[in-house]
Amino acid sequence: MPRWRNWSGRLEARPAELRFPRSEEDVAALVRAAAADGRTVRAVGAGHSHAPLVPTDGVVVDLSGLSGVVATDPSRRTARVRAGTPIHALGRPLHDAGLALRNQGDIDRQTIAGACATGTHGTGAGLTCLSDAVVGARLILASGEIVECGPEQNVDLWQAARLNLGAVGIVTELTLALRDAYRLAERGWRESWDTLEPRLPALASGSRHFEFFWYPGEDEAVVKTIDETNEPPRYPLAGEGDRLAWSYEVLPNHRPHPHTEMEYSVPAAQGAACFAELRAMIRRDFPAVRWPVEYRLLAADDVWLSMASGRATVTLSVHQDVREDETAYYRACERIFLEYGGRPHWGKVHGLDGAALAAAHPHWRQWWAVRDGVDPDGVFLNDFLRQRRPA
Ligand SMILES: Cc1cc2nc3c(=O)[nH]c(=O)nc-3n(C[C@H](O)[C@H](O)[C@H](O)COP(=O)(O)OP(=O)(O)OC[C@H]3O[C@@H](n4cnc5c(N)ncnc54)[C@H](O)[C@@H]3O)c2cc1C
Structure with a gap:
């Protein structure tokens, strides 16, 4: 029986089949066969999710064989890309067409479909998550049928597919809204929380990208701002915190x-107040935690399941070494996040059931209704998702 593990090694699965299709036809045929056998099908990108979205005893479909840029359209500033393309492999071909992603996350190892499926984002008060860039998708449904959707075609399906948790169908291609290629200059520094706190509002609104990692042991933050520049790139690239180059070279980090x-x-x-309460709790109740809290910004969007759906957002992340038991720490953090109207990142650890997710996400029920409409037998649902169906 094949074995699958996620990036951190924390999640493991023993699916009946682990498949590596190289063509859309093969994906459609294997979905049809699995559905006929009553098996679950779960897509996997780069396996970088911490939430158990992939594990199933059915069929895991690795989409890395469907990779590359299909076409670029510089006049519309869009590109059609294959689902399994790693984000790092998009940078150069888009650049050669004069284009770039509007924003990227902290790393670029994820596949584009996997990243969009969970609402992966970077930071910037005026910037939205990757799912918001999805202006078209090509999907294989549970019936094996191949459908296209977008803002003018199968609109509800498109809304469900922009951030789909792998539960709507297998995405084979995405059309992404982009912008003209651009250069960025990054500035990073360390600062005590005492001096950073009063400067937070000005820093957050003063740059295209702003974030900090606060380290509980030192009560210090590693702060980063990134802004557009017309300066020529400086190669070889300096280390994180001092880079000047094209966006796809500056935004990703090594983690x-x-x-x-x-x-x-x-x-x-509410971001600053939520962080203040989190900081006080960690210092009081979890003094041994050494991993940082990350603070980022996101503009509101209209993606049904986005963390920033309909509201300007601050995101707060807590981390723990994979060898540690994080349960009590994360539970205490989650209590605070929920007091502030928090919505969990779909690719990360959370403890919410279907009712709590419906309370946090205004479109949770609507998303399920569209999903169930195209997959009434639950071919694309694993136990983790099934248990989170709203009542
Ligand atoms: C070191 C590290 C850094 C990270 N940094 C960030 C960050 O800066 N910002 C952020 O928001 N998140 C971040 N994440 C989370 C990560 O971006 C998400 O979990 C993302 O979904 C992972 O992409 P993936 O390609 O690995 O997808 P996977 O984890 O393999 O899959 C994620 C979901 O996508 C589905 N899926 C994958 N491919 C398809 C397809 N073709 N069709 C349908 N469904 C599909 C899967 O079924 C699953 O539900 C980070 C994670 C790690 C480990």
Whole structure:
């Protein structure tokens, strides 16, 4: 029986089949066969999710064989890309067409479909998550049928597919809204929390990208701002915190240490207060925690399941070494996040059931209704998702 593990090694599955299709036709045929056998089908990208979205005893479909840019349209500033393309493999071909992603997350190892499926985001008060860039998707449904959707075609399906948790169908291609290629200059520094706190509002609104990692042991933050520049790139690239180059070269970082992570979004206006309460709780109740709390910003969007759906957002992430038991720590953090109207990151650890998710996410029920409409037998549902169906 094949074995599958996620990036951190914390999640493991023994699916009946682990498949590596190289064509859309093969994906459609294997979905049809699994559905006829009553088996679950779960897609996997780069396996970087901390939430158990992939594990199943049915069929795991690794989409890495469906990779590459299909076409670019510089006049519309869009590109059609294959689902399994790693984000790092998009940078250069898009750049050669004069284009770039509007924003990226902290790393670029994820596949584009996997990243969009969970609402992966970077930071910036004026910038939205990757799912918001999805202006078209090509999907294989549970019936094996191949459908296209977008803002003018199968609109509800498109809304469900932009951030789909792997539960709507297998995405084979995405059309992404992009912008003209751009250069960024990054500035990073360390600062004590005491001096950073009063400067937070000005820093958060003063740059295209702003974030900090607060380290509980030192009560210090590693702060980063990134802004557009017309300066020529400086090669070889300096280390994180001092880079000047094209966006796809500056935005991603190297995060090799295996960890688990919980992340919640709260309304932007509540971000600083939520962080203050989290900081006080960690210092009081979990003085041994050494991993940082990450603070980022996101603009509101209209993606049904986005963490920032309909509201400007601050995201707060807590981390723990994968060898540690994070349960009590994350539970205490989650209590605070929920007090502030928090919504969990879909790719990370959370403890919410279907009712709590429906309370946090205004479109949770609507998303399920569309999902169930195209997959009434639950071919694309594993136990983790089935248990989170709203009542
Ligand atoms: C070190 C590290 C850094 C991270 N940094 C960030 C960050 O900065 N910002 C952020 O928001 N998140 C971040 N994440 C979380 C990560 O971006 C998400 O969990 C993302 O979904 C992982 O992408 P993946 O390709 O590994 O997808 P997977 O984890 O393999 O899959 C995620 C979901 O996508 C589905 N899926 C994958 N491919 C398809 C497809 N073709 N069709 C349908 N469904 C599909 C899967 O079924 C699953 O439900 C980070 C994670 C790690 C481990």
